[in-house]
Amino acid sequence: MATLLALDASSSACSCAVWRDGEVFSRFALTPREHTRRLMPMIDDVLAEAQLSHNDLDALAYGQGPGSFTGLRIAAGVAQGLAFALERPLIGVSTLAALALSAHRRYHLRHVISALDARMNEIYVAAYHCRDDHVTPLMDEAVMSPQSLELPDAPQDVDWCGVGSGWALWESMPTLVKAGLNQRFPDLQPAADEMVRLAARAFDAEEGRPAHEVIPVYLRDQVASKRG
The missing domain is CATH 3.30.420.40 (ATPase, nucleotide binding domain)
Incomplete structure (x- = not known):
């Protein structure tokens, strides 16, 4: 079975999760405006708990949106960087x-x-x-x-x-x-522990893609109201 890492920063929460042979290890924290600082240490922590290294991963996944524009870019950047470095496929998961x-x-x-x-x-x-x-x-x-x-x-x-x-x-x-x-x-937030389950199914269906082909889903190009 596959081993995957998923991460998400699409909301005020920051999370990551590992899927290892059907078992899920995860981290989740409400960290408004601290995603950049918190995400990489969370990834290292959850990989350590699962007793895995980056090279053990078969694929990576991230919350592709919709959601916070800044958070989506942070998650996409980290996920793409890891996927490029490891030469692994990347899977975008709907929040x-x-x-x-x-x-x-x-x-x-x-x-x-x-x-x-x-x-x-x-x-x-x-x-x-x-x-x-x-x-x-x-x-x-x-x-x-x-x-x-x-x-x-x-x-x-x-x-x-x-x-x-x-x-x-x-x-x-x-x-x-x-x-x-x-x-x-209304208080339930998107989280990587569910995303990694969806990503595992997508990986089994061979839906992983090269890192450069995966982009966030914004749904809305207009990020600021127009003035009349």
Whole structure:
């Protein structure tokens, strides 16, 4: 089985995780504006716990976004640098898919809408069906105002769950969304321990790519509001 390292800096949290023959070792810390300083020591620490060196890795992965523009660039830079140096493939993992998997694994939820606060009264959002640690997209990743959100088409008896910081904008959500949501977890953050599980499946499916081909997913090119 493969040995992988995943890292993430897409939110106020900084995390990394190792997948070694199905076993996961991870580190997670809320470190706003300290990702650059904290990430490499966390990587060294988790590799030491797993009793691995960099050369033992078969591939690397990182949270490719959407999320904090600065954090995504930090994670991409570190992951690409390691992948180049080790001559290993690199796998970008969706932060929204990782959130959905976290909700599924923690709370046994199956229909999840992941949403992250994108600032400027917008959210990054996608929907997933989760089963047996698999996540299947039901809605493409998008950036939109919370007022524009709609529930994906699904049977009437589906219990939707909202996860991620975007759900802190609950008061701005449409009435139909509020009525169709069973529960929400706005404090849950993207984390590398879920990303490394998704990356392991992607690696087994031979989805690893050369480091120079993997780029962050921003969803939004405009990072500042235009003045009228």
